[in-house]
Amino acid sequence: xxxxxxxxxxxxxxxxxxxxxxxxxxxxxxxxxxxxxxxxxxxxxxxxxxxxxxxxxxxxxxxxxxxxxxxxxxxxxxxxxxxxxxxxxxxxxxxxxxxxxxxxxxxxxxxxxxxxxxxxxxxxxxxxxxxxxxxxxxxxxxxxxxxxxxxxxxx
Amino acid sequence: xxxxxxxxxxxxxxxxxxxxxxxxxxxxxxxxxxxxxxxxxxxxxxxxxxxxxxxxxxxxxxxxxxxxxxxxxxxxxxxxxxxxxxxxxxxxxxxxxxxxxxxxxxxxxxxxxxxxxxxxxxxxxxxxxxxxxxxxxxxxxxxxxxxxxxxxxxxxxxxxxxxxxxxxxxxxxxxxxxxxxxxxxxx
Amino acid sequence: xxxxxxxxxxxxxxxxxxxxxxxxxxxxxxxxxxxxxxxxxxxxxxxxxxxxxxxxxxxxxxxxxxxxxxxxxxxxxxxxxxxxxxxxxxxxxxxxxxxxxxxxxxxxxxxxxxxx
Numbered sequence: 001x002x003x004x005x006x007x008x009x010x011x012x013x014x015x016x017x018x019x020x021x022x023x024x025x026x027x028x029x030x031x032x033x034x035x036x037x038x039x040x041x042x043x044x045x046x047x048x049x050x051x052x053x054x055x056x057x058x059x060x061x062x063x064x065x066x067x068x069x070x071x072x073x074x075x076x077x078x079x080x081x082x083x084x085x086x087x088x089x090x091x092x093x094x095x096x097x098x099x100x101x102x103x104x105x106x107x108x109x110x111x112x113x114x115x116x117x118x119x120x121x122x123x124x125x126x127x128x129x130x131x132x133x134x135x136x137x138x139x140x141x142x143x144x145x146x147x148x149x150x151x152x153x154x155x
Numbered sequence: 156x157x158x159x160x161x162x163x164x165x166x167x168x169x170x171x172x173x174x175x176x177x178x179x180x181x182x183x184x185x186x187x188x189x190x191x192x193x194x195x196x197x198x199x200x201x202x203x204x205x206x207x208x209x210x211x212x213x214x215x216x217x218x219x220x221x222x223x224x225x226x227x228x229x230x231x232x233x234x235x236x237x238x239x240x241x242x243x244x245x246x247x248x249x250x251x252x253x254x255x256x257x258x259x260x261x262x263x264x265x266x267x268x269x270x271x272x273x274x275x276x277x278x279x280x281x282x283x284x285x286x287x288x289x290x291x292x293x294x295x296x297x298x299x300x301x302x303x304x305x306x307x308x309x310x311x312x313x314x315x316x317x318x319x320x321x322x323x324x325x326x327x328x329x330x331x332x333x334x335x336x337x338x339x340x341x342x
Numbered sequence: 343x344x345x346x347x348x349x350x351x352x353x354x355x356x357x358x359x360x361x362x363x364x365x366x367x368x369x370x371x372x373x374x375x376x377x378x379x380x381x382x383x384x385x386x387x388x389x390x391x392x393x394x395x396x397x398x399x400x401x402x403x404x405x406x407x408x409x410x411x412x413x414x415x416x417x418x419x420x421x422x423x424x425x426x427x428x429x430x431x432x433x434x435x436x437x438x439x440x441x442x443x444x445x446x447x448x449x450x451x452x453x454x455x456x457x458x
Contacts, residue, residue: 034290037206041425045214098303104289113290116299130317134432137324138225166348173375177359182367189371196378203385204395204412208421215428226435227367248361252354263346270391277413293396297418309422316429320436
Protein backbone atom coordinates (compact mmCIF):
# COMPACT_ATOMS: atom_id res chain seq x y z
CA UNK A 1 0.00 0.00 0.00
CA UNK A 2 2.86 2.30 0.79
CA UNK A 3 4.26 2.11 -2.70
CA UNK A 4 1.17 2.99 -4.66
CA UNK A 5 -0.16 5.96 -2.75
CA UNK A 6 1.25 9.45 -2.61
CA UNK A 7 4.11 10.96 -4.58
CA UNK A 8 7.50 9.64 -5.69
CA UNK A 9 10.31 8.37 -3.50
CA UNK A 10 12.21 11.67 -3.63
CA UNK A 11 9.33 13.63 -2.17
CA UNK A 12 8.80 11.02 0.53
CA UNK A 13 12.42 11.05 1.64
CA UNK A 14 12.63 14.84 1.77
CA UNK A 15 9.37 14.91 3.72
CA UNK A 16 10.83 12.46 6.21
CA UNK A 17 13.78 14.78 6.78
CA UNK A 18 11.81 18.03 6.87
CA UNK A 19 8.79 17.06 8.95
CA UNK A 20 10.64 17.10 12.27
CA UNK A 21 12.11 20.52 11.63
CA UNK A 22 8.70 21.87 10.69
CA UNK A 23 7.05 20.59 13.86
CA UNK A 24 9.88 21.79 16.10
CA UNK A 25 9.86 25.23 14.51
CA UNK A 26 6.10 25.44 14.93
CA UNK A 27 6.41 24.54 18.61
CA UNK A 28 9.19 27.12 19.03
CA UNK A 29 7.05 29.84 17.46
CA UNK A 30 4.20 29.00 19.82
CA UNK A 31 6.19 28.68 23.04
CA UNK A 32 8.24 31.84 22.50
CA UNK A 33 5.29 33.84 21.23
CA UNK A 34 5.37 36.31 24.11
CA UNK A 35 9.08 37.10 23.72
CA UNK A 36 9.82 37.03 20.00
CA UNK A 37 7.55 37.46 16.95
CA UNK A 38 5.08 34.65 16.60
CA UNK A 39 2.27 33.28 18.69
CA UNK A 40 -0.55 30.82 18.53
CA UNK A 41 -1.98 31.74 15.14
CA UNK A 42 1.13 31.33 12.91
CA UNK A 43 2.35 28.37 14.96
CA UNK A 44 -0.97 26.61 14.56
CA UNK A 45 -1.02 27.15 10.82
CA UNK A 46 2.56 25.87 10.60
CA UNK A 47 1.69 22.65 12.44
CA UNK A 48 -1.31 22.21 10.16
CA UNK A 49 1.02 22.66 7.17
CA UNK A 50 3.33 19.94 8.49
CA UNK A 51 0.45 17.48 8.58
CA UNK A 52 -0.73 18.63 5.14
CA UNK A 53 2.75 18.04 3.72
CA UNK A 54 2.62 14.53 5.17
CA UNK A 55 -0.79 13.98 3.59
CA UNK A 56 0.32 15.22 0.18
CA UNK A 57 3.49 13.14 0.16
CA UNK A 58 2.24 9.86 1.58
CA UNK A 59 -1.43 9.80 0.65
CA UNK A 60 -4.44 10.13 2.88
CA UNK A 61 -4.65 6.60 4.20
CA UNK A 62 -1.23 6.59 5.86
CA UNK A 63 -1.76 9.86 7.68
CA UNK A 64 -5.32 9.07 8.69
CA UNK A 65 -4.12 5.94 10.43
CA UNK A 66 -1.98 8.23 12.63
CA UNK A 67 -4.49 11.03 13.25
CA UNK A 68 -7.89 10.70 11.64
CA UNK A 69 -10.28 13.49 10.77
CA UNK A 70 -12.45 12.71 13.78
CA UNK A 71 -9.47 12.84 16.13
CA UNK A 72 -8.40 16.16 14.60
CA UNK A 73 -11.87 17.57 15.22
CA UNK A 74 -11.79 16.41 18.83
CA UNK A 75 -8.37 17.98 19.44
CA UNK A 76 -9.64 21.16 17.82
CA UNK A 77 -12.56 21.32 20.26
CA UNK A 78 -10.24 20.59 23.19
CA UNK A 79 -8.09 23.56 22.20
CA UNK A 80 -11.12 25.84 22.08
CA UNK A 81 -12.20 24.54 25.51
CA UNK A 82 -8.73 25.20 26.93
CA UNK A 83 -8.81 28.80 25.72
CA UNK A 84 -12.31 29.29 27.14
CA UNK A 85 -11.28 27.73 30.45
CA UNK A 86 -8.46 30.26 30.85
CA UNK A 87 -11.04 33.02 30.58
CA UNK A 88 -13.49 31.40 33.01
CA UNK A 89 -10.85 30.68 35.67
CA UNK A 90 -9.74 34.31 35.39
CA UNK A 91 -13.35 35.37 35.93
CA UNK A 92 -13.58 33.38 39.15
CA UNK A 93 -10.21 34.33 40.56
CA UNK A 94 -9.78 37.93 39.53
CA UNK A 95 -13.32 39.07 38.81
CA UNK A 96 -12.63 39.86 35.16
CA UNK A 97 -12.93 37.68 32.08
CA UNK A 98 -9.42 36.63 30.93
CA UNK A 99 -7.85 37.97 34.13
CA UNK A 100 -4.14 37.12 34.19
CA UNK A 101 -4.16 34.93 37.28
CA UNK A 102 -0.66 33.48 37.07
CA UNK A 103 2.50 35.27 38.13
CA UNK A 104 4.11 37.79 35.82
CA UNK A 105 7.63 36.41 36.18
CA UNK A 106 10.80 37.96 34.86
CA UNK A 107 10.73 39.55 31.42
CA UNK A 108 12.65 37.66 28.68
CA UNK A 109 12.00 34.40 30.53
CA UNK A 110 9.96 31.65 28.93
CA UNK A 111 7.81 31.27 32.06
CA UNK A 112 6.68 34.85 32.16
CA UNK A 113 3.50 36.71 31.26
CA UNK A 114 1.15 34.42 33.16
CA UNK A 115 -1.66 32.87 31.18
CA UNK A 116 -0.46 33.95 27.73
CA UNK A 117 1.47 30.74 27.15
CA UNK A 118 -1.56 28.57 28.02
CA UNK A 119 -3.82 30.62 25.75
CA UNK A 120 -1.23 30.30 22.98
CA UNK A 121 -1.23 26.52 23.26
CA UNK A 122 -5.03 26.44 23.18
CA UNK A 123 -5.17 28.64 20.09
CA UNK A 124 -2.52 26.47 18.42
CA UNK A 125 -4.54 23.30 18.88
CA UNK A 126 -7.68 25.06 17.72
CA UNK A 127 -6.28 26.67 14.57
CA UNK A 128 -3.95 23.87 13.53
CA UNK A 129 -6.28 20.93 13.88
CA UNK A 130 -9.33 22.71 12.43
CA UNK A 131 -7.39 23.71 9.30
CA UNK A 132 -5.99 20.19 8.93
CA UNK A 133 -9.48 18.70 9.24
CA UNK A 134 -10.88 21.09 6.65
CA UNK A 135 -8.05 20.16 4.29
CA UNK A 136 -8.87 16.47 4.73
CA UNK A 137 -12.54 17.12 3.98
CA UNK A 138 -11.70 19.13 0.86
CA UNK A 139 -9.25 16.48 -0.37
CA UNK A 140 -11.82 13.69 -0.05
CA UNK A 141 -14.45 15.73 -1.86
CA UNK A 142 -12.10 16.62 -4.67
CA UNK A 143 -11.37 12.99 -5.38
CA UNK A 144 -15.04 12.13 -5.48
CA UNK A 145 -15.80 14.96 -7.87
CA UNK A 146 -13.16 14.19 -10.44
CA UNK A 147 -13.41 10.46 -10.91
CA UNK A 148 -15.63 7.96 -9.22
CA UNK A 149 -12.81 5.56 -8.53
CA UNK A 150 -13.62 2.10 -7.22
CA UNK A 151 -13.57 2.07 -3.48
CA UNK A 152 -10.79 0.16 -1.83
CA UNK A 153 -11.96 -2.59 0.44
CA UNK A 154 -10.70 -2.26 3.98
CA UNK A 155 -6.98 -1.64 4.33
CA UNK B 156 13.19 57.67 2.95
CA UNK B 157 14.15 54.78 0.66
CA UNK B 158 11.72 52.82 2.80
CA UNK B 159 8.81 54.79 1.37
CA UNK B 160 10.00 54.31 -2.23
CA UNK B 161 10.14 50.55 -1.68
CA UNK B 162 6.61 50.64 -0.30
CA UNK B 163 5.33 52.49 -3.38
CA UNK B 164 7.06 50.11 -5.79
CA UNK B 165 5.72 47.06 -3.98
CA UNK B 166 2.19 48.46 -3.98
CA UNK B 167 2.33 49.13 -7.73
CA UNK B 168 3.53 45.57 -8.28
CA UNK B 169 0.68 44.31 -6.11
CA UNK B 170 -1.84 46.19 -8.25
CA UNK B 171 -0.30 44.75 -11.43
CA UNK B 172 -0.45 41.26 -9.91
CA UNK B 173 -4.10 41.76 -8.96
CA UNK B 174 -4.99 42.91 -12.49
CA UNK B 175 -3.21 39.84 -13.93
CA UNK B 176 -5.16 37.71 -11.47
CA UNK B 177 -8.54 38.92 -12.58
CA UNK B 178 -7.86 39.16 -16.32
CA UNK B 179 -5.89 36.01 -17.16
CA UNK B 180 -7.88 33.17 -18.70
CA UNK B 181 -6.16 30.16 -17.17
CA UNK B 182 -7.48 29.66 -13.64
CA UNK B 183 -4.30 28.00 -12.31
CA UNK B 184 -2.25 31.03 -13.39
CA UNK B 185 -4.77 33.30 -11.68
CA UNK B 186 -4.39 31.42 -8.40
CA UNK B 187 -0.60 31.60 -8.60
CA UNK B 188 -0.76 35.33 -9.37
CA UNK B 189 -2.85 35.95 -6.26
CA UNK B 190 -0.22 34.03 -4.32
CA UNK B 191 2.41 36.44 -5.65
CA UNK B 192 0.30 39.37 -4.44
CA UNK B 193 0.14 37.82 -0.98
CA UNK B 194 3.89 37.31 -0.74
CA UNK B 195 4.54 40.90 -1.76
CA UNK B 196 2.10 41.94 0.95
CA UNK B 197 4.13 40.05 3.55
CA UNK B 198 7.34 41.82 2.42
CA UNK B 199 5.50 45.10 2.89
CA UNK B 200 4.48 44.13 6.42
CA UNK B 201 8.16 43.54 7.14
CA UNK B 202 9.01 47.07 6.00
CA UNK B 203 6.13 48.54 8.02
CA UNK B 204 7.48 47.20 11.30
CA UNK B 205 5.18 44.23 11.78
CA UNK B 206 7.22 40.99 11.82
CA UNK B 207 4.39 39.07 13.53
CA UNK B 208 2.05 39.71 10.68
CA UNK B 209 4.71 39.04 8.06
CA UNK B 210 5.24 35.53 9.45
CA UNK B 211 1.51 34.88 9.65
CA UNK B 212 0.90 36.19 6.13
CA UNK B 213 3.58 33.96 4.57
CA UNK B 214 2.30 30.81 6.24
CA UNK B 215 -1.38 31.54 5.64
CA UNK B 216 -0.61 32.37 2.02
CA UNK B 217 0.93 28.94 1.46
CA UNK B 218 -2.09 27.20 2.96
CA UNK B 219 -4.60 29.27 0.99
CA UNK B 220 -2.65 28.55 -2.21
CA UNK B 221 -2.95 24.84 -1.48
CA UNK B 222 -6.70 25.15 -0.86
CA UNK B 223 -7.30 27.22 -4.01
CA UNK B 224 -5.23 24.86 -6.16
CA UNK B 225 -7.26 21.95 -4.82
CA UNK B 226 -10.34 23.84 -5.98
CA UNK B 227 -9.15 24.48 -9.53
CA UNK B 228 -6.67 21.78 -10.45
CA UNK B 229 -8.92 19.14 -11.96
CA UNK B 230 -11.98 20.95 -13.22
CA UNK B 231 -12.31 23.03 -16.36
CA UNK B 232 -9.50 25.48 -16.24
CA UNK B 233 -10.59 28.33 -18.47
CA UNK B 234 -12.45 31.42 -17.35
CA UNK B 235 -15.94 31.92 -18.74
CA UNK B 236 -16.52 35.09 -20.68
CA UNK B 237 -19.04 36.22 -23.26
CA UNK B 238 -17.94 39.28 -25.12
CA UNK B 239 -21.14 41.08 -26.07
CA UNK B 240 -22.81 41.61 -22.69
CA UNK B 241 -19.66 42.07 -20.70
CA UNK B 242 -18.62 45.37 -22.30
CA UNK B 243 -21.67 47.24 -21.02
CA UNK B 244 -21.35 46.11 -17.42
CA UNK B 245 -17.59 46.68 -17.61
CA UNK B 246 -18.04 50.35 -18.46
CA UNK B 247 -20.65 51.01 -15.78
CA UNK B 248 -18.53 49.35 -13.12
CA UNK B 249 -15.45 51.29 -14.15
CA UNK B 250 -17.39 54.58 -13.94
CA UNK B 251 -18.61 53.73 -10.46
CA UNK B 252 -15.12 52.78 -9.33
CA UNK B 253 -13.83 56.12 -10.61
CA UNK B 254 -16.51 57.98 -8.63
CA UNK B 255 -15.66 55.99 -5.49
CA UNK B 256 -11.96 56.80 -5.95
CA UNK B 257 -12.72 60.54 -6.18
CA UNK B 258 -14.74 60.42 -2.98
CA UNK B 259 -12.00 58.41 -1.29
CA UNK B 260 -9.46 61.10 -2.22
CA UNK B 261 -11.44 63.66 -0.26
CA UNK B 262 -12.18 61.28 2.58
CA UNK B 263 -8.53 60.38 3.15
CA UNK B 264 -7.80 63.99 4.14
CA UNK B 265 -9.68 63.35 7.39
CA UNK B 266 -7.31 60.56 8.39
CA UNK B 267 -4.09 61.18 10.31
CA UNK B 268 -1.24 61.74 7.87
CA UNK B 269 0.98 58.80 7.06
CA UNK B 270 3.72 58.32 9.62
CA UNK B 271 2.09 60.14 12.52
CA UNK B 272 -0.56 57.87 14.03
CA UNK B 273 -2.81 59.06 16.84
CA UNK B 274 -1.92 56.53 19.52
CA UNK B 275 -4.32 57.48 22.26
CA UNK B 276 -5.14 53.90 23.30
CA UNK B 277 -1.92 52.26 22.24
CA UNK B 278 0.19 54.61 24.34
CA UNK B 279 -1.44 53.06 27.41
CA UNK B 280 -0.60 49.56 26.19
CA UNK B 281 2.99 50.50 25.49
CA UNK B 282 3.53 52.21 28.85
CA UNK B 283 1.76 49.72 31.12
CA UNK B 284 2.26 46.54 29.10
CA UNK B 285 5.54 45.41 30.57
CA UNK B 286 4.60 45.72 34.24
CA UNK B 287 0.98 44.55 33.97
CA UNK B 288 1.46 41.60 31.62
CA UNK B 289 5.16 40.87 31.53
CA UNK B 290 5.36 39.95 27.85
CA UNK B 291 8.00 41.70 25.77
CA UNK B 292 6.09 41.15 22.53
CA UNK B 293 3.48 43.87 22.84
CA UNK B 294 1.34 42.51 20.01
CA UNK B 295 0.88 39.27 21.93
CA UNK B 296 0.11 41.13 25.13
CA UNK B 297 -2.61 43.09 23.31
CA UNK B 298 -4.04 39.94 21.69
CA UNK B 299 -4.11 37.67 24.70
CA UNK B 300 -4.36 39.96 27.70
CA UNK B 301 -5.74 43.45 27.09
CA UNK B 302 -8.10 42.38 24.32
CA UNK B 303 -8.44 38.65 24.88
CA UNK B 304 -12.20 38.91 24.66
CA UNK B 305 -11.88 40.09 21.03
CA UNK B 306 -9.58 37.17 20.30
CA UNK B 307 -12.10 34.80 21.81
CA UNK B 308 -14.75 36.24 19.50
CA UNK B 309 -12.50 35.73 16.50
CA UNK B 310 -11.86 32.12 17.56
CA UNK B 311 -15.64 31.69 17.60
CA UNK B 312 -15.82 33.10 14.05
CA UNK B 313 -13.16 30.65 12.91
CA UNK B 314 -15.03 27.79 14.57
CA UNK B 315 -18.28 28.84 12.89
CA UNK B 316 -16.79 29.07 9.42
CA UNK B 317 -15.07 25.70 9.73
CA UNK B 318 -18.30 24.12 11.01
CA UNK B 319 -20.15 25.63 8.05
CA UNK B 320 -17.62 24.15 5.65
CA UNK B 321 -18.02 20.74 7.27
CA UNK B 322 -21.80 20.97 7.06
CA UNK B 323 -21.55 21.75 3.36
CA UNK B 324 -18.94 19.13 2.56
CA UNK B 325 -20.49 16.23 4.43
CA UNK B 326 -22.16 13.46 2.49
CA UNK B 327 -25.81 12.71 3.06
CA UNK B 328 -27.63 9.38 3.32
CA UNK B 329 -27.02 7.88 -0.08
CA UNK B 330 -23.26 8.08 -0.21
CA UNK B 331 -22.56 7.60 3.43
CA UNK B 332 -19.80 5.09 2.98
CA UNK B 333 -17.53 7.97 2.03
CA UNK B 334 -18.61 10.10 4.94
CA UNK B 335 -15.66 11.66 6.67
CA UNK B 336 -17.46 12.80 9.80
CA UNK B 337 -19.20 9.52 10.50
CA UNK B 338 -17.48 7.64 13.31
CA UNK B 339 -16.69 4.22 11.94
CA UNK B 340 -14.17 2.38 14.01
CA UNK B 341 -15.26 -1.11 12.95
CA UNK B 342 -12.86 -1.48 10.06
CA UNK C 343 -1.53 60.06 0.87
CA UNK C 344 -0.27 58.40 -2.31
CA UNK C 345 0.09 55.17 -0.39
CA UNK C 346 -3.51 55.39 0.78
CA UNK C 347 -4.75 56.00 -2.75
CA UNK C 348 -2.69 53.13 -4.23
CA UNK C 349 -4.01 50.88 -1.48
CA UNK C 350 -7.57 51.93 -2.20
CA UNK C 351 -7.14 51.27 -5.92
CA UNK C 352 -5.91 47.77 -5.06
CA UNK C 353 -9.14 47.29 -3.15
CA UNK C 354 -11.10 48.59 -6.14
CA UNK C 355 -9.43 46.00 -8.39
CA UNK C 356 -10.79 43.33 -6.08
CA UNK C 357 -14.21 44.99 -6.12
CA UNK C 358 -14.19 45.01 -9.95
CA UNK C 359 -13.49 41.28 -10.01
CA UNK C 360 -16.27 40.70 -7.51
CA UNK C 361 -18.84 42.59 -9.59
CA UNK C 362 -17.96 41.85 -13.21
CA UNK C 363 -16.46 38.36 -13.37
CA UNK C 364 -18.75 35.39 -13.86
CA UNK C 365 -16.42 32.61 -12.73
CA UNK C 366 -17.00 31.78 -9.04
CA UNK C 367 -13.32 31.20 -8.29
CA UNK C 368 -12.55 34.62 -9.81
CA UNK C 369 -15.06 36.15 -7.42
CA UNK C 370 -13.37 34.37 -4.52
CA UNK C 371 -9.99 35.72 -5.67
CA UNK C 372 -11.51 39.21 -5.77
CA UNK C 373 -12.64 38.85 -2.16
CA UNK C 374 -9.13 37.68 -1.23
CA UNK C 375 -7.58 40.76 -2.88
CA UNK C 376 -9.97 43.06 -1.01
CA UNK C 377 -8.96 41.35 2.22
CA UNK C 378 -5.28 41.99 1.50
CA UNK C 379 -6.03 45.65 0.84
CA UNK C 380 -7.96 46.10 4.08
CA UNK C 381 -5.28 44.43 6.21
CA UNK C 382 -2.58 46.51 4.58
CA UNK C 383 -4.55 49.69 5.11
CA UNK C 384 -4.90 49.05 8.85
CA UNK C 385 -1.16 48.50 9.18
CA UNK C 386 -0.44 51.66 7.13
CA UNK C 387 -2.50 53.76 9.54
CA UNK C 388 -0.55 52.50 12.54
CA UNK C 389 2.89 53.13 11.05
CA UNK C 390 5.18 55.71 12.64
CA UNK C 391 8.02 57.41 10.77
CA UNK C 392 11.36 55.78 11.68
CA UNK C 393 9.49 53.45 13.99
CA UNK C 394 10.62 50.11 15.34
CA UNK C 395 8.56 46.94 15.68
CA UNK C 396 6.63 46.74 18.98
CA UNK C 397 8.86 44.00 20.37
CA UNK C 398 11.24 44.81 23.19
CA UNK C 399 14.73 43.33 23.03
CA UNK C 400 17.30 43.17 25.80
CA UNK C 401 19.51 46.03 24.65
CA UNK C 402 16.67 48.54 24.34
CA UNK C 403 15.78 51.33 26.70
CA UNK C 404 12.12 51.26 27.70
CA UNK C 405 11.55 55.04 27.52
CA UNK C 406 12.95 55.43 23.98
CA UNK C 407 11.12 52.25 22.97
CA UNK C 408 7.80 53.80 24.01
CA UNK C 409 8.59 56.89 21.96
CA UNK C 410 9.56 55.06 18.77
CA UNK C 411 7.44 51.89 18.62
CA UNK C 412 4.74 51.61 15.99
CA UNK C 413 1.11 51.10 16.97
CA UNK C 414 0.58 47.52 18.29
CA UNK C 415 -3.22 47.65 18.33
CA UNK C 416 -3.98 47.38 14.56
CA UNK C 417 -1.31 44.71 14.27
CA UNK C 418 -3.08 42.62 16.91
CA UNK C 419 -6.43 42.95 15.16
CA UNK C 420 -5.00 42.18 11.71
CA UNK C 421 -3.13 39.12 13.00
CA UNK C 422 -6.38 37.42 13.94
CA UNK C 423 -8.18 38.72 10.85
CA UNK C 424 -5.70 36.99 8.51
CA UNK C 425 -6.41 33.59 10.02
CA UNK C 426 -10.16 34.27 9.95
CA UNK C 427 -9.73 35.07 6.26
CA UNK C 428 -8.26 31.61 5.73
CA UNK C 429 -11.28 30.01 7.42
CA UNK C 430 -13.76 31.94 5.32
CA UNK C 431 -11.73 31.14 2.19
CA UNK C 432 -12.08 27.44 2.99
CA UNK C 433 -15.84 27.93 3.45
CA UNK C 434 -16.16 29.72 0.09
CA UNK C 435 -14.12 27.07 -1.72
CA UNK C 436 -16.31 24.37 -0.18
CA UNK C 437 -19.44 26.11 -1.45
CA UNK C 438 -17.91 26.53 -4.92
CA UNK C 439 -16.95 22.87 -5.16
CA UNK C 440 -20.42 21.81 -4.07
CA UNK C 441 -21.98 24.04 -6.72
CA UNK C 442 -19.70 22.56 -9.38
CA UNK C 443 -20.61 19.08 -8.30
CA UNK C 444 -24.32 19.87 -8.55
CA UNK C 445 -24.49 21.96 -11.72
CA UNK C 446 -21.33 20.97 -13.59
CA UNK C 447 -20.17 24.54 -14.15
CA UNK C 448 -18.55 27.47 -12.38
CA UNK C 449 -20.50 30.11 -14.32
CA UNK C 450 -22.78 32.19 -12.10
CA UNK C 451 -25.24 33.08 -14.87
CA UNK C 452 -25.45 29.49 -15.99
CA UNK C 453 -26.18 28.35 -12.46
CA UNK C 454 -28.93 30.95 -12.13
CA UNK C 455 -30.43 29.79 -15.42
CA UNK C 456 -30.33 26.12 -14.43
CA UNK C 457 -32.06 26.85 -11.17
CA UNK C 458 -34.80 28.90 -12.72
